[in-house]
Amino acid sequence: MGEVKLEEIEFLVELLSKYPLESLRSIAREEGLDYYKLKRIYDKYYGKYLTVSARYNIRIIGLKSFVAFLAVSPESLLETAIQLTKNPFIKYVNPAFGFKNGLSLYFQVPHDQVDLIDEMLGKYSDDFEYYEVRAYTKGELPDEWGDWDLGYEYAILMDILKWDARTPITEIAEKLGKSRPTVRYMINRLKEKGILINFVPLPDMNVSDRGIIGIAKELDEEVLKRFNDYEITVGVLPGEGYILEWFFSSKEDMGSKILEFSRYVEKILVEYFDPTFKELNDRNSRMAFQRMVKKDGSGYRSILEF
Incomplete structure (x- = not known):
């Protein structure tokens, strides 16, 4: 299948966000892309790393x-x-x-x-x-x-x-x-x-194989700015506070990520995918x-x- 390249997945995500149901030929025509190059990337990732x-x-x-x-x-x-x-x-x-x-x-x-x-x-x-x-x-x-x-x-x-x-x-x-x-x-x-x-x-x-879950009574708006460039989700726990989940790869330094993330939450947990x-x-x-x-x-x- 070849090496998984995050930039190719991100490229496909961006395209399918704009054209979720359109055919590849339509997408290529609208965006001025090479159809066969797009199809190679699509066949490489769709249904395996992305749907x-x-x-x-x-x-x-x-x-x-x-x-x-x-x-x-x-x-x-x-x-x-x-x-x-x-x-x-x-x-x-x-x-x-x-x-x-x-x-x-x-x-x-x-x-x-x-x-x-x-x-x-x-x-x-x-x-x-x-x-x-x-x-x-x-x-x-x-x-x-x-x-x-x-x-x-x-x-x-x-x-x-x-x-x-x-x-x-x-x-x-x-x-x-x-x-x-x-x-x-x-x-x-x-x-x-x-x-x-x-x-x-x-x-x-398969793209991110680890996650850090944190629970906080208050949401520090700084956390949204600090992790703006990362894959992070925020949810509301009615009457309890907020839940934050940060996704990353096991190839990255998990210890430093836990230390960094723990500044913003009271309870923390590492999730394995x-x-x-x-x-x-x-x-x-x-x-x-x-x-x-x-x-x-x-x-x-x-x-x-x-």
């Missing part, structure tokens, strides 16, 4: 986001992760060590099942902590939640678009047993309801919506079923 994914407003379909940190013994890490990634409501699981040694989780829960979280996590560990997490915005987010009110076929469609939004319409139609115009109608309906926000290119964890765990996460997420939603489309299954 275009649908971004959804899960609030409208009644889901709340959470992060959790479970204490798990080293010898039980993989076994516990295998069990956790059988649950489609759990979006990813990774080994993590710091203020809690074991596993870090990101999961989504129907708003009327939040009171079941302790019971769900208690199946895997006696020592855990979790926080609701929301997008970091300047304004206040409404504390209102919808419900799943779509047919089951929409769950399948949402999985396809989440996994690879560049999947051809013809292929989607075959998977759904629908016509191409019907698929386009369904996609437009998701947009009109505000569920489907946009399509974004997502670099894979292991290929084995990635395989488990990918397998779990590929058909997550259609496993979360009841076959009759009447709502969500229980988070305790898995």
Whole structure:
């Protein structure tokens, strides 16, 4: 496949941010690029280190986001992760060590099942902590939640678009047993309801194989300026503070990064993006919506079923 070059991935991310669903020929024509050079870069990275994914407003379909940190013994890490990634409501699981040694989780829960979280996590560990997490915005987010009110076929469609939004319409139609115009109608309906926000290119964890997670009661605006040129995300923990995650490569000096990052947070933890765990996460997420939603489309299954 050749050497992985971050500048080529960044180039592809920039292009697919502007043209997430357009054909390569259209992109090359619009940008005045050599089609065959673009295709070589695309074939080298797309689907391996980068995919275009649908971004959804899960609030409208009644889901709340959470992060959790479970204490798990080293010898039980993989076994516990295998069990956790059988649950489609759990979006990813990774080994993590710091203020809690074991596993870090990101999961989504129907708003009327939040009171079941302790019971769900208690199946895997006696020592855990979790926080609701929301997008970091300047304004206040409404504390209102919808419900799943779509047919089951929409769950399948949402999985396809989440996994690879560049999947051809013809292929989607075959998977759904629908016509191409019907698929386009369904996609437009998701947009009109505000569920489907946009399509974004997502670099894979193979690019960054480490992450530092920090929790802070207050957000120092300096941290956003200081790490402006790095891959860092910020989330709001309602009533608790903020969560920050900094992604980097294991080839870099982790000690200095922890020292630098610890100035801005009260609790810190190092997350490892292991290929084995990635395989488990990918397998779990590929058909997550259609496993979360009841076959009759009447709502969500229980988070305790898995």
